[in-house]
Amino acid sequence: MSKKKILGFGCLGLLVLIVAAGAAMWFFRPDTPITVDDPGEGGTRITINDRPANYFPGKGDGARPAVLLLGGSEGGLTEASNSLARLLQAKGYSVLYPGYYRTSEATRPFDMVPVETFDQALEWLKSREDIDGNRIAVIGGSKGGEAALLIASRHPELKAVVSAMPSNVVWQGFDLSSMDMSKFQSSWSAAGRPLPYLPYTMLGFTEWFEEGAIGKMYSESLKKIDVHPDAIIRIEKTTAPLLLICGEKDNLWPSCDMARSIKARAAKFGQPQVQLLAYKDAGHGVFGAVRNPDEEGFDKLGSLGGSPEGNNEARKDNWPKLLAFLEKHLANQN
Numbered sequence: 001m002s003k004k005k006i007l008g009f010g011c012l013g014l015l016v017l018i019v020a021a022g023a024a025m026w027f028f029r030p031d032t033p034i035t036v037d038d039p040g041e042g043g044t045r046i047t048i049n050d051r052p053a054n055y056f057p058g059k060g061d062g063a064r065p066a067v068l069l070l071g072g073s074e075g076g077l078t079e080a081s082n083s084l085a086r087l088l089q090a091k092g093y094s095v096l097y098p099g100y101y102r103t104s105e106a107t108r109p110f111d112m113v114p115v116e117t118f119d120q121a122l123e124w125l126k127s128r129e130d131i132d133g134n135r136i137a138v139i140g141g142s143k144g145g146e147a148a149l150l151i152a153s154r155h156p157e158l159k160a161v162v163s164a165m166p167s168n169v170v171w172q173g174f175d176l177s178s179m180d181m182s183k184f185q186s187s188w189s190a191a192g193r194p195l196p197y198l199p200y201t202m203l204g205f206t207e208w209f210e211e212g213a214i215g216k217m218y219s220e221s222l223k224k225i226d227v228h229p230d231a232i233i234r235i236e237k238t239t240a241p242l243l244l245i246c247g248e249k250d251n252l253w254p255s256c257d258m259a260r261s262i263k264a265r266a267a268k269f270g271q272p273q274v275q276l277l278a279y280k281d282a283g284h285g286v287f288g289a290v291r292n293p294d295e296e297g298f299d300k301l302g303s304l305g306g307s308p309e310g311n312n313e314a315r316k317d318n319w320p321k322l323l324a325f326l327e328k329h330l331a332n333q334n
Contacts, residue, residue, distance in 0.1 A: 025219035033178050034043040035076040036103050042086055047125060049117040051107065053098035055083060056089040057130065065135035066094040066125045066328035068151070070116070070144030071112055072165075073176075075102020083289050088139075091323060093330075096121055100147070110143065111173030112189040118151045128303050134159070135330045137240075139163050139322075141287050142252075143187070148193075148260070150264065151190065152238040152272075161238070161272075162322055164245040164287035165255040167261045169222070170197045192289065196230035198222070215305075218253040235262055236269035243244075243275050243325045245318050247282030250303035277318050281310025290315045 039045060039054035046053050058064035067088055071081045077099045085095040101107050106268055126133035137160035140148035145163035150170065152161045173184035186194035190307045201221040207213060225232065233274070244262060246255040256278050263274040279286055283305020291298055291312050301308040 003198070005242035009249040011284040018182070032120045034102055034104065034108065035074070035078050036099060037077050037079045037082060039077075039082055039097075040079075040086075041283065042089060047123075048096075048098045049114065049120045051078060051099050051101075051103050053096060053121065056083065056085045056095040056097070057095040058089055058092045060092045062332075063130055063132040064092060064094045064097065064139070065326075065332075068125065068132045068136065068328070069095050069097045070100070070118075070140030070147050071097070071139070071140030071175075072144045075099070075108075075110070077103070080288065086287065088326075092312065092319055094125070095129075095328070096125055108177060108183070109173060109316075110177040110187055111175065111184045112192075112194060113173075113187060114192075115147075115150065115154065115188050115190050115195070117146065117155070121228065122151075122155060126234050130331070135332070137161065137326055137330055139164075142284065143167075146170065146187070146233075149233045149235055149242075153234045153241070154242055155238075156238045158238060160243070160326060160327065161240050161317060162243045162245070162252060163259075163262075164318075165250060165253075165284050166244050166246065166259050166262060167253065168235075168258040168265070169225065169228075169257070170195050170231060170233060171221075171231075172197050172199045196228065198225060198228050198231040215253055217249040219257070222254070222257070232265070233262075234264075234265055236271055241273040241275070241325075241329055242266070243277070243322060245277045245287050245314075245322075247279050247284060247306050247314060249281065249283045249305040249310075250286070252284040255286075277321060279306075279310065279314035282306040282314035285311040286313055287318065290319060 023307050043056040046055050069085050085097050087093045101113045109224040125131050137150050138148045139162040141164040145165050146167040148163045162246050171187050172188045186197035190197045239245045246259045248256050285301045299308050303310045
């Protein structure tokens with residue numbers, strides 16, 4: 001099998017499961033570096049819950065609206081997400097981008113990641129005189145999109161939520177550097193206890209050698225949601241409007257199916273308001289900064305489903321819609 005290098009904003013990436021001789025193992029990459037990039041121009045490094053974070057203060061008169069920006073399973077602090085933060089900063093938003101996991105060897109596993117990091121990040125934003133604590137949004141992609149919805153269910157005071165390549169459930173944890181799945185509990189913890197989660201369903205031996213195997217694993221796992229109903233994210237606990245962004249050809253996990261489940265659950269409970277942007281020729285690279293087709297690595301934009309052009313066109317379409325969504329819901333009401 002080929003090893004695909006995964007690029008873009010938020011990816012579960014680099015996880016391939018192989019079943020051999022009756023033993024289940026994750027295809028692992030022990031050489032995958034932990035990346036903690038400096039914020040660069042316009043940003044500053046701070047610490048949230050003993051983890052590094054990059055802060056990009058918005059410019060303008062008066063207290064600014066703020067965005068809590070969450071990367072995906074690449075973890076750490078990456079220039080890809082820094083660049084998104086700067087784009088938002090240029091529009092007047094103060095942006096806090098926390099490295100909630102994979103910032104050190106101690107935080108390398110995506111297992112029992114404390115949601116208190118997000119709680120503290122929001123409190124930090126609210127404590128600043130240059131930020132309007134009544135105008136805060138959260139934006140996340142992939143595992144960060146899962147986190148964004150989880151945060152929304154815990155913080156009804158948020159004014160807007162954007163979840164790209166979203167998940168409607170809390171998933172089991174993993175480690176990009178480990179083959180041993182038996183030791184992983186929930187992706188997330190609260191007060192040191194695992195949040196209810198949906199465990200992975202193993203595929204048959206030959207299925208792992210087929211194209212889209214990981215996406216199939218997630219789809220098969222979702223079929224057992226009735227056995228683990230507590231894993232469903234209680235999105236009805238927030239009234240903050242949601243913007244969901246997904247690619248119909250996502251082959252990492254079925255983000256559009258999960259997005260539709262989120263929308264259906266919101267309709268069932270009468271809240272929150274949900275806007276869904278689904279793109280026919282895009283995959284897990286549906287969200288992020290618009291790329292120049294001539295730049296190196298552009299062809300990798302379709303490595304997790306859809307064509308490079310389809311993913312880039314989706315980004316061109318959803319980025320201005322995201323900005324309009326934020327402008328509408330974070331508008332100063334005074």
